[in-house]
Structures are given as structure tokens and as C-alpha cells.
Amino acid sequence: MPAEAPPAPAAPLLVVRDLCVRVPSRGRMIPLVDRVSFTLGEQDILGLVGESGSGKSVTAMALMGLIDSPGVQITGSALFRGQELVGLPQKQLRRLRGREIAMIFQDPMTAFTPVYTIGWQIDEQIRAHERLSRKQARNRTVDLLAAMGVPDPAQTANRYPHQLSGGLRQRAMIAMALSCNPALLIADEPTTALDVTVQAQILELIRSLRSTYGSSVLLITHDMGVVAETCDTTLVLYSGRVAETGPTDALFAHPGHPYTAALLASIPPLEGPRPERLPAIAGAPPAPLERPEGCAFAPRCSYVHAPCLHAPPPPLVPTGRYASAPRRAEADTQAVPLPAPDNTPRPGNLSHGSPAVQARSEPASLRAAQFAACVLPAEGTPLPPRLKDTAPGPGTPDAIGHAPPPRPPSPSSTIGEPHL
Numbered sequence: 001m002p003a004e005a006p007p008a009p010a011a012p013l014l015v016v017r018d019l020c021v022r023v024p025s026r027g028r029m030i031p032l033v034d035r036v037s038f039t040l041g042e043q044d045i046l047g048l049v050g051e052s053g054s055g056k057s058v059t060a061m062a063l064m065g066l067i068d069s070p071g072v073q074i075t076g077s078a079l080f081r082g083q084e085l086v087g088l089p090q091k092q093l094r095r096l097r098g099r100e101i102a103m104i105f106q107d108p109m110t111a112f113t114p115v116y117t118i119g120w121q122i123d124e125q126i127r128a129h130e131r132l133s134r135k136q137a138r139n140r141t142v143d144l145l146a147a148m149g150v151p152d153p154a155q156t157a158n159r160y161p162h163q164l165s166g167g168l169r170q171r172a173m174i175a176m177a178l179s180c181n182p183a184l185l186i187a188d189e190p191t192t193a194l195d196v197t198v199q200a201q202i203l204e205l206i207r208s209l210r211s212t213y214g215s216s217v218l219l220i221t222h223d224m225g226v227v228a229e230t231c232d233t234t235l236v237l238y239s240g241r242v243a244e245t246g247p248t249d250a251l252f253a254h255p256g257h258p259y260t261a262a263l264l265a266s267i268p269p270l271e272g273p274r275p276e277r278l279p280a281i282a283g284a285p286p287a288p289l290e291r292p293e294g295c296a297f298a299p300r301c302s303y304v305h306a307p308c309l310h311a312p313p314p315p316l317v318p319t320g321r322y323a324s325a326p327r328r329a330e331a332d333t334q335a336v337p338l339p340a341p342d343n344t345p346r347p348g349n350l351s352h353g354s355p356a357v358q359a360r361s362e363p364a365s366l367r368a369a370q371f372a373a374c375v376l377p378a379e380g381t382p383l384p385p386r387l388k389d390t391a392p393g394p395g396t397p398d399a400i401g402h403a404p405p406p407r408p409p410s411p412s413s414t415i416g417e418p419h420l
């Protein structure tokens with residue numbers, strides 16, 4: 001008797017492909033978010049991480065249809081349970097918002113209206129989507145506040161936002177977001193303004209949402225520690241572009257992109273001797289208007305070399321669970337395959353995504369060099385030539401004055417199969 005076929009993997013909840021958000025400025029269209037792609041599975045938590053100004057909030061607001069700047073252009077695709085969100089009329093988006101997709105905003109103080117009690121605001125959100133009486137809505141509000149760990153929820157519901165502490169306001173915000181049991185919760189820096197203890201409680205609450213409410217979470221943060229503790233998958237954004245994405249464990253164990261490695265190197269170690277100074281990434285990300293032609297990280301990258309200045313590298317994408325999901329099929333078939341520079345096993349289970357843009361505009365020799373250098377070299381692998389001849393020794397500043405991030409472990413301890 002033939003063996004039974006394994007059950008098909010559940011379809012992802014949200015599939016974002018080549019999302020671009022452009023705004024007009026000085027007579028041209030400036031991309032704030034540039035070809036961002038990711039996949040969020042049912043009941044998964046995906047961490048969107050990056051420095052201030054990297055485009056995290058703009059990505060989230062674009063998904064929610066909340067960007068209304070004059071002349072803004074949003075292109076690409078965001079399929080939520082098969083429904084295209086990009087270009088969806090506001091009327092239909094309003095139906096989805098709150099009921100299917102909810103958002104916790106970066107600052108709960110300004111997200112709540114100051115002139116109404118928080119109970120009234122949560123009641124209204126429930127009644128906007130469901131036919132419930134005021135009393136029924138209030139009962140649900142009180143239940144939700146209790147579930148979020150708000151003490152004396154019936155009384156607290158009658159308070160105004162300014163009468164609550166930061167932690168309570170954040171819990172009330174999460175209660176409001178969950179009031180219609182959304183499938184997707186977008187949490188934009190939900191713990192930034194909170195002290196460490198309350199932050200831990202809120203993160204615990206967010207982790208529990210998938211089991212108690214069946215929700216998936218897109219967690220936006222600039223804190224790699226929060227990502228490590230909370231997220232199944234991580235997407236690193238830099239200057240509006242994806243630097244790297246992959247399962248959190250693999251990405252933390254073997255970062256494939258110099259920016260990810262530098263972010264990780266700046267986390268204080270929990271064990272072992274404390275370094276005298278934590279390595280910091282010198283400089284700041286470029287503003288969208290000042291983004292250089294090539295890789296936006298080049299001015300700060302310890303591995304920068306000549307080809308990086310001509311075109312941005314393709315993002316590093318995972319080859320895991322959703323690798324076989326249709327993605328950029330048309331672009332991929334047009335792409336000239338990038339030659340692997342050598343047979344050295346690469347760290348992590350990463351491969352370069354969407355090489356089509358590069359493939360159309362650059363000679364193969366340039367692409368190969370950039371392809372090789374943007375993945376941290378395995379121990380013992382010679383680095384490709386840098387902008388200046390003298391490669392620095394470990395821990396010494398490099399040709400452009402930055403200390404290189406630590407090298408990843410040797411290839412013998414890499415996770416998964418090499419895909420380059």
C-alpha cells in the first residue's frame with residue numbers, strides 16, 4: 001500500500017513581495033521602503049528589526065493602508081490570506097483593519113484619544129465590527145483588560161489614557177488591538193517606553209497571543225535582544241531595504257550580512273568576561289534622499305570593497321519552510337545565475353534572493369565579487385580585496401576606520417545545508 005503523502009504545509013498568513021513605498025521629493029520619487037519581501041506563517045512571530053529610520057514603521061503602515069502622504073506610491077504585493085492589500089480601496093481596508101489586522105502603535109499615549117476613557121474607545125472598536133449592545137461590548141472590554149493582566153479592569157476601563165501608567169496603557173492598547181480577535185497583530189515598538197520588568201511582561205503577553213488567540217505577530221523593534229527572546233523569524237532592514245531574513249536561531253548563530261553581524265556584536269554578552277567597550281556601528285544610516293547608489297551600508301561596513309559601491313547587493317533570504325512558495329518567479333527566471341566564488345561552505349541556511357536587478361545591469365565578475373563578500377567569510381577564508389590594500393588584523397580598525405565585527409564560528413558548526 002502506498003505510504004500516505006505528508007500533509008501539505010499550512011499556507012502562510014501574509015506574503016509580502018517587493019513592497020515599495022515612494023514619496024515625491026525635489027522632483028523625484030524617493031523610496032522609503034525598497035522591494036521589501038517576507039513571509040509570515042500562521043501563529044508565527046516575525047521580528048522586523050533595524051536602526052531608527054530603516055523603514056520599519058513605514059512598512060507596517062503601508063500594510064495597514066495608513067500612509068496618506070500626498071503623492072505617495074505604494075507598489076508590490078502583500079497577500080493577506082490570499083487577498084491583495086496593496087491598492088485595496090479604503091472602504092475594504094477599513095473592514096479588515098481591527099477585525100483581521102490590528103496594530104499596536106509606537107506610542108500608545110498618542111494612539112489613544114485623550115478625551116475618552118480607554119473603556120469607551122475599546123467598546124467603540126468592538127461595536128464598529130460587531131453588532132453588540134453597549135453593555136455586551138463593555139463586558140468584552142473588561143474581560144480583555146483582565147486577560148491582559150490589568151488590575152481592577154472594570155474601574156480601569158473608566159479611566160482616561162493619561163491616568164494610566166505606561167505599562168497599563170500598553171496593555172490597554174493590546175486589549176484594544178485584540179478586541180476583534182485579529183489574525184495578524186502588528187506591534188510597532190510595543191516595549192520601547194517601558195522599564196525592563198514591564199517590558200518582559202508585555203513580551204510574555206505577546207508570545208502568549210498565538211496560543212490563546214491564534215494570532216500571528218509582526219513585531220517591530222530595534223532591540224535584537226527582544227527579537228532573540230520572542231521571534232521565530234527575523235527580518236533585518238537597513239535604509240528601507242532587506243539586508244537579511246531567516247529563522248531567528250540560524251540568523252543569530254550565523255549572521256550572513258555584515259550589518260546583522262555588527263548589530264549582534266553590539267549586544268552585551270550575558271556570559272563570560274564583559275568587554276571594556278561594546279563595538280558600535282560608526283555613523284548613521286543614510287536618509288532616504290541621501291542613499292548612495294550602491295550598498296547603503298557601504299560607508300559603515302567593515303567588508304566594503306569596490307563592487308559594493310556600484311549596486312546594492314540582493315537581500316539574503318532563507319531557504320527554509322517557505323522556500324518553495326512562489327516568489328519572484330518571473331524575475332528569477334530572467335536572472336543570470338550568480339557563480340559561487342568558491343566551494344567554501346557558507347554560514348547559515350541562506351541564499352541570495354532576487355539577483356535579477358543586478359544580473360541585468362552588471363558584468364558577472366562584479367556580481368561574483370560582491371556575492372562573495374556580503375556573506376561573512378568563513379574562518380580562514382581570505383577576504384576579497386577591500387577599497388584599500390591593507391586588510392586589518394582581527395579587532396583593528398579597517399580601511400575605512402571601523403572595527404570589523406567578530407567572525408562567525410567555523411564552517412564545521414554551520415546550521416543546515418550550504419545553498420550558495
Ligand SMILES: Nc1ncnc2c1ncn2[C@@H]1O[C@H](COP(=O)(O)OP(=O)(O)OP(=O)(O)O)[C@@H](O)[C@H]1O
Pocket residue numbers: 023032050051052053054055056057058059069106222287288
Ligand atoms: N510620510 C513620510 N514622508 C516622507 N518621509 C517619511 C514619511 N514617513 C517616514 N518617512 C521617512 O522614512 C524613513 C523611515 O521611517 P520609519 O518611521 O519607517 O523608520 P523606523 O524604522 O520606524 O524608525 P524608528 O525606529 O525611529 O521608529 C525615515 O527617514 C523617515 O524620515
Ligand code: SF4
Pocket residue numbers: 257258259295296297298299301302303304305308312313370373374375
Ligand atoms: S560587503 Fe559590500 S555589499 Fe555587503 S554589506 Fe558590506 S558594503 Fe554592503
Ligand SMILES: [Mg+2]
Pocket residue numbers: 056057058106188
Ligand atoms: Mg518606527
